[in-house]
Amino acid sequence: MHVPTGLPWGLILSALILWSLLAWASLFIPKAPRIAPLIFPLGALGALCVAAAGLLALHGPPVTMVSPLGLPGLPFHGRLDALSGLFLALFGLTTVAISLDLTGYRAREHYPVAARIGVQYHILLMSLTLVFVAADAYSFLIAWEAMALSSYLLVVTDHRTSAARRAGFLYLLIEHVGALAILAAFAILIAQAPAGPQLAYTFAALHTANPGPAVAGLVFVLAFLGFGAKAGLVPLHVWLPQAHPVAPSPISALLSSVLLKVGIYGLLRVAFVVLPTPAPWWGLTVLTVGLVTALLGALSSAVQSDMKRLLAYSSVENIGLITAAIGLALLFSAYGLKALAALALIAALYHCLNHAFFKGLLFLGTGSVLHATGERNLGRLGGLIHRMPQTALLMLIGTLAIAGVPPLNGFVSEWLTLQAFLKAAALPRPYLAMGIPLGAALTALVAGLAGYVMVKFYGIVFLGRPRETRLTHAVEAGPFERAGLGLLALLCIVLGLWPAGIIALLRPAARLLIGTDAPVTVSYAGARVGVAHAGYAPAVLWLAFGVIALATVLVLRKRSPRPARRAAVWNCGHPVVGARMQDTAEGFGQPIRRIFTAFLAARHRQPAPDDLAPRYGSVVEDRFWTDLYRPAARGFETIFAWTAALGPRRIAVSLFCVLMTLIVLLALAP
Amino acid sequence: MIMNLFVRQIVQILLVIAMAPLLMGWIRQCRAWLANRAGAGLLQPYRELSKLLRKQPIVAHEASPLFVATPYILFTTMVVAGAMVPMTTTRLPLAGVSDAVALAGVFALARIFAALAAMDLGTAFGSMGARRAMLVGFLAEPALLMVLFTPAMISGSTSLVVIVRQLARHGIILYPSMAFAAAAYVMVTLAENARLPVDNPDTHLELTMIHEALNLEYSGRHLALIEWSVAIKLFVYIGIGAALFFPWGITQGHDLAALPIAYALLLAKLAAAGAGLAVIETVFAKLRLFRVPEFLGTAFLLAVLGLLVRYLFGH
Numbered sequence: 001m002h003v004p005t006g007l008p009w010g011l012i013l014s015a016l017i018l019w020s021l022l023a024w025a026s027l028f029i030p031k032a033p034r035i036a037p038l039i040f041p042l043g044a045l046g047a048l049c050v051a052a053a054g055l056l057a058l059h060g061p062p063v064t065m066v067s068p069l070g071l072p073g074l075p076f077h078g079r080l081d082a083l084s085g086l087f088l089a090l091f092g093l094t095t096v097a098i099s100l101d102l103t104g105y106r107a108r109e110h111y112p113v114a115a116r117i118g119v120q121y122h123i124l125l126m127s128l129t130l131v132f133v134a135a136d137a138y139s140f141l142i143a144w145e146a147m148a149l150s151s152y153l154l155v156v157t158d159h160r161t162s163a164a165r166r167a168g169f170l171y172l173l174i175e176h177v178g179a180l181a182i183l184a185a186f187a188i189l190i191a192q193a194p195a196g197p198q199l200a201y202t203f204a205a206l207h208t209a210n211p212g213p214a215v216a217g218l219v220f221v222l223a224f225l226g227f228g229a230k231a232g233l234v235p236l237h238v239w240l241p242q243a244h245p246v247a248p249s250p251i252s253a254l255l256s257s258v259l260l261k262v263g264i265y266g267l268l269r270v271a272f273v274v275l276p277t278p279a280p281w282w283g284l285t286v287l288t289v290g291l292v293t294a295l296l297g298a299l300s301s302a303v304q305s306d307m308k309r310l311l312a313y314s315s316v317e318n319i320g321l322i323t324a325a326i327g328l329a330l331l332f333s334a335y336g337l338k339a340l341a342a343l344a345l346i347a348a349l350y351h352c353l354n355h356a357f358f359k360g361l362l363f364l365g366t367g368s369v370l371h372a373t374g375e376r377n378l379g380r381l382g383g384l385i386h387r388m389p390q391t392a393l394l395m396l397i398g399t400l401a402i403a404g405v406p407p408l409n410g411f412v413s414e415w416l417t418l419q420a421f422l423k424a425a426a427l428p429r430p431y432l433a434m435g436i437p438l439g440a441a442l443t444a445l446v447a448g449l450a451g452y453v454m455v456k457f458y459g460i461v462f463l464g465r466p467r468e469t470r471l472t473h474a475v476e477a478g479p480f481e482r483a484g485l486g487l488l489a490l491l492c493i494v495l496g497l498w499p500a501g502i503i504a505l506l507r508p509a510a511r512l513l514i515g516t517d518a519p520v521t522v523s524y525a526g527a528r529v530g531v532a533h534a535g536y537a538p539a540v541l542w543l544a545f546g547v548i549a550l551a552t553v554l555v556l557r558k559r560s561p562r563p564a565r566r567a568a569v570w571n572c573g574h575p576v577v578g579a580r581m582q583d584t585a586e587g588f589g590q591p592i593r594r595i596f597t598a599f600l601a602a603r604h605r606q607p608a609p610d611d612l613a614p615r616y617g618s619v620v621e622d623r624f625w626t627d628l629y630r631p632a633a634r635g636f637e638t639i640f641a642w643t644a645a646l647g648p649r650r651i652a653v654s655l656f657c658v659l660m661t662l663i664v665l666l667a668l669a670p
Numbered sequence: 671m672i673m674n675l676f677v678r679q680i681v682q683i684l685l686v687i688a689m690a691p692l693l694m695g696w697i698r699q700c701r702a703w704l705a706n707r708a709g710a711g712l713l714q715p716y717r718e719l720s721k722l723l724r725k726q727p728i729v730a731h732e733a734s735p736l737f738v739a740t741p742y743i744l745f746t747t748m749v750v751a752g753a754m755v756p757m758t759t760t761r762l763p764l765a766g767v768s769d770a771v772a773l774a775g776v777f778a779l780a781r782i783f784a785a786l787a788a789m790d791l792g793t794a795f796g797s798m799g800a801r802r803a804m805l806v807g808f809l810a811e812p813a814l815l816m817v818l819f820t821p822a823m824i825s826g827s828t829s830l831v832v833i834v835r836q837l838a839r840h841g842i843i844l845y846p847s848m849a850f851a852a853a854a855y856v857m858v859t860l861a862e863n864a865r866l867p868v869d870n871p872d873t874h875l876e877l878t879m880i881h882e883a884l885n886l887e888y889s890g891r892h893l894a895l896i897e898w899s900v901a902i903k904l905f906v907y908i909g910i911g912a913a914l915f916f917p918w919g920i921t922q923g924h925d926l927a928a929l930p931i932a933y934a935l936l937l938a939k940l941a942a943a944g945a946g947l948a949v950i951e952t953v954f955a956k957l958r959l960f961r962v963p964e965f966l967g968t969a970f971l972l973a974v975l976g977l978l979v980r981y982l983f984g985h
Binding site for chain 2: 383400403419422430433448458459460463527536541545560565567568569572581583588595
């Protein structure tokens with residue numbers, strides 16, 4: 001198929017223009033409410049254009065564009081290559097679903113809020129697109145900042161509650177710590193670039209900067225810090241469980257599905273494209289941080305009782321798994337095992353797509369539940385499968401996908417990751433070759449925990465009896481919301497049943513980053529993917545599943561024909577006393593709290609034997625919050641109190657201090 | 671040739687379905703003998719299944735479609751798992767298109783559906799059972815994967831077919847790493863199949879039951895399907911164990927003459943494993959629920975030790 005090279009850029013430009021018009025048009029929603037239902041479907045159209053551009057760019061040659069915008073002598077550079085294309089496709093497809101969901105969602109909101117979301121949402125989409133296509137440090141950072149600010153404004157949509165304002169502030173803070181680290185990383189690289197008539201700030205020029213190993217390591221650490229803050233890696237993950245619950249659900253979906261992936265994208269871009277060949281310790285660091293993040297995310301999500309906090313911690317877990325696979329790729333790449341590095345990278349990229357789709361599905365579904373019930377607390381939900389059967393079915397697909405079981409997509413990336421881990425025996429250092437299977441063990445443990453968490457989530461929200469009487473009035477989500485959910489569920493199924501096709505899309509990106517093809521074989525007419533003689537053919541397996549299930553049903557219809565009778569619950573003969581006898585979210589988390597006490601900061605309250613009004617309670621906080629951030633904050637406060645007490649608060653003294661600091665700094669300067 | 675493959679596959683599927691209750695009967699008979707009882711005979715599980723199939727199933731008013739679909743899903747997943755394991759021959763279509771990791775995934779799928787169905791009616795027993803079953807499951811799954819990784823390291827592939835070929839080719843060699851893995855595998859098998867010392871398959875004792883709590887509300891053919899799937903699961907676990915640790919006798923060529931011997935050997939392996947299981951269940955007492963993580967943690971560490979031994983000494 002011949003694709004004109006300008007087509008992807010044309011699609012992206014038209015999406016950008018469309019979105020900017022929509023952002024502007026959203027301002028008029030309060031005056032002309034009739035346009036409100038049009039805004040978000042048109043936004044979905046733009047997202048579709050971006051997704052198409054991304055898919056086209058995957059197989060085409062990289063196309064560079066120098067934009068007429070920017071400062072004189074410092075034009076913006078854009079570049080569409082396979083990596084950008086992949087992330088644009090991920091972003092576009094997820095955004096189609098989110099925009100559809102927003103269409104239904106906004107119908108119930110007040111128009112001023114709809115206007116605000118319309119403006120900021122479309123600005124965020126524009127800045128996200130620009131982050132993915134930026135090819136120089138300057139435009140990248142500008143797009144990055146626009147993305148940070150517009151997403152901050154979306155997080156504090158509900159700015160009247162103090163929780164939203166606090167979470168928004170934390171988000172903005174960590175975002176900017178990260179942005180500063182990225183700025184520093186680029187600045188160091190630009191300073192290392194050979195001097196010329198032009199300032200070398202494009203990624204291509206930075207790649208030729210060729211810094212020494214020490215400087216490259218410093219740049220890598222700064223970039224990892226900056227992009228890790230965006231992606232939500234431990235210990236900078238604390239904004240996620242605070243910002244996700246307060247943001248409107250479609251925005252949480254966008255945060256989790258796309259914005260976290262921007263961090264991954266940046267890490268891949270800098271570590272593999274901009275910087276020279278990685279050193280082994282880079283990979284080891286990334287792998288360790290990824291595994292710790294995955295484990296802590298999984299454990300923390302198991303003990304949450306707020307739907308969206310649970311999903312936010314689950315995002316931390318998934319980002320950890322992606323990062324671990326990237327660390328493995330860096331490690332293989334450092335030792336020259338290019339093919340294995342490509343395999344690990346394909347596992348990471350596959351999981352990026354998976355996580356975008358199933359987490360988007362779950363967050364959007366959570367939004368539908370929230371709208372139907374007004375309740376985010378797992379302890380007050382239950383039995384919604386009867387009230388919202390279609391949403392429940394679509395959410396079941398998301399639940400099974402994220403639990404990492406076949407035939408859905410979560411399993412494919414888990415499979416690929418484990419295969420990559422098993423290849424670690426090829427590493428030339430014995431301590432690595434021995435230590436890394438432990439990483440595989442940890443990955444397996446995290447996958448098992450994910451299943452536990454998702455049974456808790458789905459079982460408590462959708463199954464059982466309604467824990468509150470008003471839940472019986474819950475109604476099914478609207479058609480637009482269900483369309484968004486359905487699109488993402490369909491993508492989960494496609495990615496689960498047809499891994500060969502998806503891996504074919506990922507290969508160009510892996511080739512761009514590593515330079516070699518991954519040793520993944522495809523056979524059985526594209527149904528089976530194989531690594532080292534081991535294969536997985538979900539379509540064949542599930543064909544067999546269907547045939548056996550059908551045969552079972554047919555045989556039983558003949559052998560056991562009596563129709564089932566409906567009766568009251570048996571429950572071992574005990575009468576069922578209301579919905580309160582069911583397990584709560586806290587109860588479901590109890591075994592995890594008990595086994596993994598050391599990892600969680602839990603406070604329990606138990607009554608004394610002679611207590612007349614016994615009360616039980618337990619509060620689980622993030623260990624990093626109690627053991628790292630709070631002590632650090634207290635330390636800073638002590639220092640500030642100390643400096644404040646030190647001198648009289650007179651302007652002359654302060655100016656003198658500033659002057660002395662300046663002199664000291666100048667003396668230190670080379 | 672292709673027909674031959676399909677016939678083998680179908681024969682194995684039918685064999686797994688038909689023989690799994692017999693294995694259950696054999697284990698119960700052995701346990702009865704060890705306890706100095708006469709026992710109900712090898713065929714008792716078949717009688718129970720046919721009784722359940724004749725009875726009318728009763729479904730609670732509050733049950734959702736998920737509840738009714740789950741017994742069928744459990745049965746089918748276990749049969750598919752049985753079809754994926756090379757028990758008598760490596761020439762199976764479904765064993766070629768899936769590997770050990772996929773097998774663990776199929777088991778996880780069944781576990782998740784069983785737990786969800788138990789939570790569907792909103793009874794205290796059901797949700798407690800779901801929680802406990804998932805607890806045992808999420809601890810057993812990594813241990814199972816670690817067990818599978820040791821032979822995968824030795825043969826360079828996670829495919830059971832390749833593992834069987836590689837291990838059987840070397841003849842009877844005792845790999846120290848495989849000894850660790852085998853010990854861990856026995857522990858995982860006990861936990862995953864709700865056997866003593868993790869769970870007692872014979873009682874519905876409310877405070878301690880794990881697996882039984884999941885299917886309290888099932889009756890008639892639904893219960894029959896679940897009981898049958900439990901039997902198939904144990905059969906498949908023993909089949910995997912035989913393939914990993916005693917792969918001798920599993921045919922690899924196309925000649926049908928070796929098949930009868932392979933079947934006889936499989937029967938012998940199953941009989942031995944069933945008798946061994948009965949001894950374990952007679953000797954050990956049930957663990958408290960919160961000792962189970964320790965039990966499975968031990969299994970996990972044994973398996974990891976096996977991997978490390980493999981790396982350190984190359985055996």
